[in-house]
Amino acid sequence: MRKLIFGINLTLDGCCDHTKGDSNEEVHEYFTQLMQDSDTLLYGRKTYELMVPFWPDIAKNGSGSTKAMNDFATAFAAVNNMVVCSRTLDKVEGKNTSIIRGNLRDEVLKLKQQPGGNISTGGVDIPSQLIALGLVDEFHIVVQPIIAGAGRRILDTTNLEESLYLKLVGSKIFDSGHVALKYAKQ
Template structure:
């Protein structure tokens, strides 16, 4: 069974607004490696529209300002399939993209039952819904060494029936002072 892995970049104060933090060579490399471990990317419409066509366009001509950005773009573009959950996006022209507007839980369970590499989840709204549905298996969170004091916070809108216990299986300090944390969901007793 495939794992659903949520990856995100945050500031120390929990801000997940991509315009507030900063990415560097090592962070792009970290997330490129994470994408290489997946064969399906799952996004909501907003995150999808931030990622596409931006990263595929960079991958076409390697127009990023750094090697790590170009490597990230190539890793992103090499993924087999992108699933976009949306009630407002009808369809897209890219044959690798599937737009889904049916039951979220049912569709994620179907994806997890498939063969292959992991499923990588990004964004904020969709992951919040999947946390509440208890469908995320792993969390890859990079904490940036910044306090921005404003902006959207991760999991602000999550409503859990009970506390979700995670187990830290790895932590890595990056040269920038960012910390990459890898958590797995503890099985419930």
């Protein structure tokens, strides 16, 4: 069965609002590798609209402000399949992009049973639901050396029936003070 991988940047106080953080070269390189290990992206409408057309446009014209940004954009654009979970979105860009409107648990279980590589997800709302459903296999969390003081947090509006215990299976400390933590379900 394919793995569902959740990747996110968090500040020290747990904020995951992309406008409050600091993604540098090392962070982009880390998430580029994660992207290259996936052949399907699974997003909610909000994350999809943040990522597309932003990253595909950078991939087309190499307009990122750094090499690492351009490399991430290229890896993003190279992913074979994108799935968007939305009840309100009418259309999506790209021939290999589809919309899930049905039961999230059932649809993601179908995706996980298909042949292929890892399924990568990010954002807040859909990943929080996927965590609550017990469908996320690995968590890649990059902790930023920032205290934001405010902003969205994962699982803010989602209650877990019971605590989810994870096993630390990898970590990396970046020169910038960012720390990447990789956890797997026990």
